Amino acid sequence: MIYLTGNAFQAFLSDADQNLLLKTIYKHLKPNGVFAFETRNPMGTDLSNEDETNWGQFIDKDGILVQVSGTQFYDAENHIMHWVTFRAWGFKRTTSRIACRFTDNDTLRSLLNSNGFNIENQYSDWNKTPFSPLAPNIISVCRKSE
Structure with missing residues (x-):
């Protein structure tokens, strides 16, 4: 059995990447092996573009308040959501980016x-x-066909 969780399937951003992933999983499964994974469902997800929006705050390990905000941009042609997350400590600001295919x-x-x-x-x-x-997610349970 092979599991793929954490929406990791969405990190494969092209048809070629997704096909190579599935071929590799197929190769590693025993006959009648099971593959289970999740992916966000584009029909159950807000794919709108958003300018920078406040997403919340938290206290870091050093007791410092961190403000979190971000943007999202959906590339409809390639089915890819681009999220940019900003974390502001007051004295510094970091930026992280992630792209997920829907x-x-x-x-x-x-x-x-x-x-x-x-x-x-x-x-x-x-x-x-x-x-x-x-539904916001698609959980698929598949069996290797012979």
């Missing part, structure tokens, strides 16, 4: 099937809530 369920199902996987179940969360088209 794959719709029809494309995901086709991708899995074309790479040798049979989808046994899909859920909206890890509690096995039945999948619905507007």
